[in-house]
Amino acid sequence: MxxxxxxxxxxxxxxxxxxxxxxxxxxxxxxxxxxxxxxxxxxxxxxxxxxxxxxxxxxxxxxxxxxxxxxxxxxxxxxxxxxxxxxxxxxxxxxxxxxxxxxxxxxxxxxxxxxxxxxxxxxxxxxxxxxxxxxxxxxxxxxxxxxxxxxxxxxxxxxxxxxxxxxxxxxxxxxxxxxxxxxxxxxxxxxxxxxxxxxxxxxxxxxxxxxxxxxxxxxxxxxxxxxxxxxxxxxxxxxxxxxxxxxxxxxxxxxxxxxxxxxxxxxxxxxxxxxxxxxxxxxxxxxxxxxxxxxxxxxxxxxxxxxxxxxxxxxxxxxxxxxxxxxxxxxxIWPEVVAPYKVGLINLRLKDADCTAACDDLYHRLTDAGVEVLYDDRDMGAGGKFADMDLIGLPWQLIVGPRGLKDGMVELKCRASGAREQLSLEAALSKLGA
RNA sequence: CGGAAUGUGGCGCAGUCUGGUAGCGCACUUCGCUGGGGGUGAAGGGGUCGCAGGUUCGAAUCCUGUCAUUCCGACCA
CATH class of the missing domain: 3.30.930.10 (Bira Bifunctional Protein; Domain 2)
Structure with a gap:
């Protein structure tokens, strides 16, 4: 969604x-x-x-x-x-x-x-x-x-x-x-x-x-x-x-x-x-x-x-x-079994074509694999997106921005523990079951 | 049901005591600068102040009634 x-x-x-x-x-x-x-x-x-x-x-x-x-x-x-x-x-x-x-x-x-x-x-x-x-x-x-x-x-x-x-x-x-x-x-x-x-x-x-x-x-x-x-x-x-x-x-x-x-x-x-x-x-x-x-x-x-x-x-x-x-x-902080979506995909820079292309690709690949994703594709500042995503409590946040993307990396954050990992796109996908 | 509060743009609130025609923050709209934890500048839109009576030249403000919501107590998934 x-x-x-x-x-x-x-x-x-x-x-x-x-x-x-x-x-x-x-x-x-x-x-x-x-x-x-x-x-x-x-x-x-x-x-x-x-x-x-x-x-x-x-x-x-x-x-x-x-x-x-x-x-x-x-x-x-x-x-x-x-x-x-x-x-x-x-x-x-x-x-x-x-x-x-x-x-x-x-x-x-x-x-x-x-x-x-x-x-x-x-x-x-x-x-x-x-x-x-x-x-x-x-x-x-x-x-x-x-x-x-x-x-x-x-x-x-x-x-x-x-x-x-x-x-x-x-x-x-x-x-x-x-x-x-x-x-x-x-x-x-x-x-x-x-x-x-x-x-x-x-x-x-x-x-x-x-x-x-x-x-x-x-x-x-x-x-x-x-x-x-x-x-x-x-x-x-x-x-x-x-x-x-x-x-x-x-x-x-x-x-x-x-x-x-x-x-x-x-x-x-x-x-x-x-x-x-x-x-x-x-x-x-x-x-x-x-x-x-x-x-x-x-x-x-x-x-x-x-x-x-x-x-x-x-x-x-x-x-x-x-x-x-x-x-x-x-x-x-939802348990995964009842969370409204498993993953919140955060596009940090909607106006950056590469960033949005990467997010769209991640979104489709996760969705096709049956992973429930809520894709934050709103054109607004990062702070509000992080705050909303923490508020609604999805188990995983996949954070994608130009900064990490130029090295081919995205960030995966666990809502419950707060732990963050820098991963390649492929590694992130496989970790999320896609 | 007994006790206590509160009703003012979508949300949070000020203004009520001392009556003079409604304001702040957030949100929203447009444009710009920004862009990794709610950034910023400019310009806008939106409320007959819960409702109904009354007092008054004039009521968000005073009086009466009424409705709604919340909190504390007894009851319940």
Whole structure:
């Protein structure tokens, strides 16, 4: 993509309404624009990141055996009246009515809808287990939206729902998601701590929150340092059931529930860090299947309510969390797997024919090789180009100017480490995978 | 919802106390000099001061109402 034809409105100053790092950087780097409290437009650069995160989440869901569907954002109130949550959900649910005066709502979650889907089409234990997920926009009319995309009212969530014949099988589905989550966050280059959690409005008796470690996180966590070692193992392979049980038994608590005087972990093994909640998994058994009459016939011919779990990842929140976990004074530092482009090609002197010819050639060769390049072909000073490129945080900057070019050299800068290398054009190309 | 602020060109702000017809920096347009970390000179364009009433000869400024946004608290992916 040529920057001269790209919609990337970067800001030199911090917008007044943005108080936290990720919100400021998302506005300044031209990833999002706010339209009203907690509701945002995703601009081209931000949308590319969102899509890449979404894709990694999708791949790990598929790998765990879940199947993707897509449920609507607008739901009928009827299903919610059936489950009893229509009143219980309160003002956080955005209620609307259609032209016939029917009560509708903008979905804050999809348990009711997916249970309805399930009960209409699945009748036998032979069809279990099933895991169905979708990645869809949700709306929760938060009392107080804040922190930009981190707690918006409209947000993109992956929500998965598992259906099993009994609690034991349900626990297996739960653990599959538990592992899928560890893998997902590890692929994004994040350290996630699974913390035993309350079940809240969703209900149930088994639940974990996944907290991303970042200095600017909202909650303070205390956990056994052994958790970090376990997570490294998930980078390379699956975890066997015994390991999952062991990992889940390790201590991890939010500050409110952490009692320093009665902590089972020795002080030298205890870690304390700030976290951002990006995922939450629940096993809630028959909480919805019972009232909504979602039953299957078991091997013995008897009808039993299906055992369920639900599993959420805040996809749009992850964009903010990744920035909180990866930035410096100059801007964002994206992990390569989610960066909007891999390489930022900087043409320092557009009016120099040789320089521009070299840049055009590099751009085409990289693009032809499948490398994602954002080519800064704007006619402006070098300072602004460097500042913008640091701000938007692409992993590699390929800097081309007449000075180096007369010796046949270009500069390759790593955004994360700041390391710079003088390379020949061919060496730079091969280093970038072209 | 309880508490606290703020609304003035695209962005950041001054002007409000003490009423007199709107200003600064950045950005933008044109031309020139520049050209490796936001350079520089000249000339321009853009705002009925959130909105609605009121007071006044006159309101960004005073009064009343209203809307929006943000921050702190309880809740959430």
């Amino acid at each position: 040529r920057l001269s034809s790209c919609f990337m409105p970067t800001l030199r100053e911090n917008p007044a309404e943005a108080q936290i790092t990720s919100h400021r950087l998302m506005l300044r780097a031209g990833l999002i624009r706010q339209t009203s409290a907690g509701i945002y437009i995703w601009l081209p650069l931000g949308l590319r990141v969102l899509h890449k995160i979404e894709q990694i989440v999708r791949e790990e869901q598929d790998r765990a055996g879940a199947q993707e569907i897509l449920m609507p954002t607008i739901q009928s109130a009827e299903l919610w009246q059936e489950s009893g949550r229509y009143e219980a959900y309160g003002k956080e649910m955005l209620r609307i009515s259609d032209r016939h005066g029917r009560e509708m709502l903008y979905g804050p979650t999809n348990e009711e809808m997916v249970v309805d889907l399930f009960r209409n089409d699945i009748k036998s234990y032979k069809d279990l287990p099933k895991m169905l997920y979708h990645i869809q926009w949700k709306f929760r009319d938060e009392i107080r939206p804040r922190f930009g995309i981190m707690r918006g009212r409209e947000f993109l969530m992956k929500d998965n729902y598992s259906f099993d014949i009994d609690a034991e099988a349900g626990r297996i589905s739960y653990n599959k998601m538990y592992v899928a989550y560890l893998r997902t966050f590890a692929r994004l280059g994040l350290v996630a701590i699974p913390v035993r959690a309350d079940t809240g409005a969703i209900g149930g008796d088994l639940s974990h929150e996944f907290q991303i470690l970042a200095e600017t996180g909202e909650s303070t966590l205390y956990y056994d340092k052994a958790i970090e070692k376990f997570e490294l193992a998930t980078l390379t392979g699956d975890i066997d059931p015994d390991s999952i049980e062991k990992l889940q038994s390790l201590y991890a608590m939010e500050e409110e529930k952490h009692d320093p005087d009665n902590c089972p972990v020795a002080p030298e093994d205890l870690r304390s860090a700030k976290g951002i909640e990006v995922g939450h998994i629940f096993f809630f058994g028959t909480k919805y299947s019972e009232p909504m009459n979602a039953r299957v016939t078991g091997p013995d011919g008897k009808l039993v309510p299906v055992e369920m779990g639900s599993y959420g990842i805040g996809v749009s929140r992850l964009v903010g969390a990744l920035i909180e976990a990866g930035h410096d004074d100059n801007g964002i």
